[in-house]
Amino acid sequence: MIKHRVFFQFCLLALYLFPNPAASQETLQPEASVIQKHIAFLAADRMKGRGTGSRGLKKAARYIERQFRSYGLPPAGTRKYRQPFLARVTKVKVKDSIRNASNIIGFLDNGAPYTIVIGAHYDHLGKGHQGSSRHPSPEGLIHNGADDNASGVAGLLELARYFSGNEVTEPYNFLFIAFSAEELGLLGSKHFTAHPTLPLENIHFMLNMDMIGRYNPDRGLGIGGYGTSDKWPEIFEGLTSGIRFFTDNAGSGGSDHGSFYAKNIPVLFFHTGGHPDYHMPSDDPEKIEAEAEAGIISLGIQIIENAMKLDKLPFTEAE
Template sequence: MQIPPLWRRLGVAVAISGALAGCDRDAASQPPESATSEATAVADETSGSAGQGQLQVMADELHRHVKILASDKFQGRAPATEGEELTVTYLAEQFEALGLEPGAVDANGEPSWFQQVPVVEMQIDSTPLAIEGEGFSKSLQPLTDMVAFTQRQTDSAGLDNSELVFVGYGIVAPENDWNDYAGLDMTGKTAVILVNDPGYATQDKALFNGNAMTYYGRWSYKFEEAARQGAAGAIIIHETGAAGYPWEVVSGSWSGAQISLAADDKNSDRVAVEAWMTGDAASEVFAAAGLDLSKEMEAAKTRDFKARPLGLTASVQLKNQLRTSDSRNVIARLPGSKYPDEAVIYTAHWDHLGVNQHSDGEDHIFNGAVDNATGTAGLIAMARQASELEQRPERSLLFVAVTAEESGLLGSKYYAANPVVPLEKTVAGINFDALGVLGPMRDVVVVGYGNSELEQLLETAAKGQDRYLAPEEHPERGYFYRSDHFSLAKKGVPMLYFKAGTDSFEHGREWAQAQGQEYLSHAYHKPADEYDPDWNLEGTAMDLQLGLELGLQLANSRDWPNWYEGNEFRAIRDESSDSRQ
C-alpha cells in the first residue's frame, strides 16, 4: 500500500484563509473567523516532504517503546507501585537522551523531570451490598452484581440501612431546565442513578446535546452531584450502551487498589459510598420495590420526572488500607528560542491499571498496551523529531506524561492546578490517548468535534496527508470527558484530542470498525490489552506527526487560538486575555 506523503506545503495565506473559512463546525453554522491564520501560514522544516521512510522510522520507534512500556516487567504501570518507578525512570532517561530539559522543579527548587503528585492509595475490601425491604432481602455480591468504593481517605466507610431513592439521571442543570433532585432532602439517603443523560436516552437533539454525552452523563458528575445534594451514598445502574463499555470494565476498574489525590479534608465532602450495580441486579431491586425498571427509565427521560423512594434500604461496609505516597508527572521541555515563557503542551497518560488479583483468568497484569503505552511512546517519538529540528521553535514545547488518568484524570488535574507554565501563557494543547494500531486511516476523528479553532489547523494539516476530519462515531460514550485534555479545558486552555478513525486506506471502514469493537469488547481495561509486534503503527505515526506539525505552527507564531463562541470554556479563557496582548 502506498501511504500518501505526510507533509505538503500549506500554501500561501490566500489559500489558507479559504480553507479556514470553509471549515464547518456543523451543518447549521460557520465557525468564526480564525485567530490562527498566522500560525497556518508559518513554514518550518517539518513542512517538507517526509515520505514513507520517515513514517516507518517513527513506527519502528513506537514499536520499541510500546513493547517495553507494556511488558510484564512494568506490571501494568499502576501509580505508586514498582511499575511506576520503572515507567517514570524510563521516560526521564529517554527525554534526557534527546537533549530536552527537565520541565519541573523539586522541593529544593532544582530542575527535575518529575512533578510530585501527592496521592493516597486505598485497598478497599467490600462486604456484599445488602438490600432490605418488607418481605425482601438480597445480598449483591462484589464484582458479580456490584462494585462499591469510596473517595473518603479514612480507614472505613459504609452505609447502614440507608434509604434508596431513584433520582433518574441524577442531574441538576438549570440551563436545561432540569432538576432530578427537586424537592428532595437526600440527607442520609442513597441515590440510585441512571448512567448517561436524557439527550442520549431520547435521541432528541434539542435535549442536552442529543446523542452526544454531556458532562452530566459522566459517572464522575453523578457522584459529585449526589454529594452536593447531601446524600450518604450513590449507586449507578450500569448499561453497556449508555456507559460506553461492558460490566467487565466497571468491575476491573473499580476493584483492586484505588488512587486519589491527597486531600486535607480526607475527601469528607464526598458521599461515603460510591457504587455501581449491574442492570440485572437493578431490575431485581426495582421489582422488589414494586416497580418496572424499564418503565421508570422511560419516565426519567422527561422534565416532569419526580424522584421515587424505593421503600428499600442499602447497607455495605468498606475497609480501607491506606498508603500515602507521591506519584509523578514526567515533564520535559524544549525551550522556545524567542518566547520561552509561552508553551504548546502535549499530554499523554503513562499509567494503567497495574496488577489486579481479582480479575478473571490466569493473567492478572493489565498491561495497557494500547491504553496508553501508545500515547506515552508517542510523546517520546514527537520529542525526538522536535529535538532534531535545525532551529528551535520560538515558543516552548512541553511534553507532559501524566499519572493516574485511570483513577479520574488525577495527574492532569494536579498539573492544571500547578502548571509549570501559567495556563494563560499556555498557547494550546494536544492530548494523545489509546492511539490506533491498525494502520493508516483516511479519517482523523476529533473527540468533541466543533469546540475550538484548533480544528481548522488540524483540517488543513490532515489534507496534506490526503485525509479528512470527522466527528467521533460514538459521541454518546463521552470520550471528551474521559481523558486528560479535559482537565486543562476546564481551566480554559484550548485543547485538542484526536485520533485515527475507521476509514482504513487498506481494508475499508467495515473491517476497521469490527477491529475496534473487538478491542472494546475483549481488551479495553482488561489483561488482553497486550503489545502485538504485528501492529501497523504507520497510522499512529501519521497522527503523531499531525500533532507535531500543528504544535510547531503555533509555536512559530504569535497566535492564540480560542474556543468557539458559545463553548462552555470560552469565557474562562477570555478572562485572561489581557495577559496575552
C-alpha cells in the same frame, strides 16, 4: 588519485559544516520501529501493568526521563523531571486510597512567550486490583496497557524527539508531560493544572494522545476538541495524510485534556477508538498498528506546525 582523495575530504567537510536540512528532517520523522520499541518496553509483562504507585510505573517513569534527557530536554518538574503528588483515589474503590505518583515533565525552551503542551498518561491498571478492568475476574492478571496508554506515550516521545531535534527555533515553546494516575480519575493532569510549572495563561493549546495504537481505517482517527477554539478549522485546512480522521467538538471527556479544557485552554484529543481489549489483560504490544501510529503522529506534526503560524489561540466553550 590524490586530487580525488582531497575532493572527497572536502565533500565530507562540507557535509559536516553545511548539513542537508531535508535529510535531517527525514531522519526525525516518526518511525514505526521506534514506536514499537517504546511500547514493547512500557507494556512488557515485567512492568506489571504500570499501576499508580507500583514499581512498574516507577520503571516507566525512569524510561521516559531517559528519553527526555537523550533529546536534550531540560527538566520542568518540581523535582527535576518529576512533579510528585499524592494520588487520592476517589474514582474507583481500592484498598490503598492514597498513592505516591509523579508527572514527568520536559521543556523545550525556544525563548517564546507562549507554550504548547503535549501530553499522554503513562499509568495503567496494574494487576487488576485498582478497579476499571473489564475482565470478570481481573485480580492478579497483568493489564499491560499497550494501547492504553503506552501508544500515547510513544506518540509523546516521538513528538519530543522531532521538535527537539529539528534544528529549527519554533515560535512557541513545548512542554512534554507524561501524566500519572489518569486511570484513577485524571489525577495527574488535575494536579498539574492546579499546580502548573508554567502559567496556564501562557499555554497556546494542549494536545492529548490516549489510545492511538489501534487504527482502523474504516473508523479513522478521532480528533476531539475541535470546538474549543474557533481557529481550529483554519488550522485543519489543507492537511495531507494517509490517515483518515474525523473531528468532534467536545473538549471535556475521560482523558487528561479535560483537565485543561476546564481551565479554558484550547485542546485536541487523538484517539483511535475502543476495542475488545480495552481495559483487559489482552491489551498487548503485538496488537499495535505501529505504521499507522507513525502516520497519526505525522498528522499531529502538521497540525502543530499549522497552529504555530497563528497567534495564541482564543478559547471557545465547546457545544
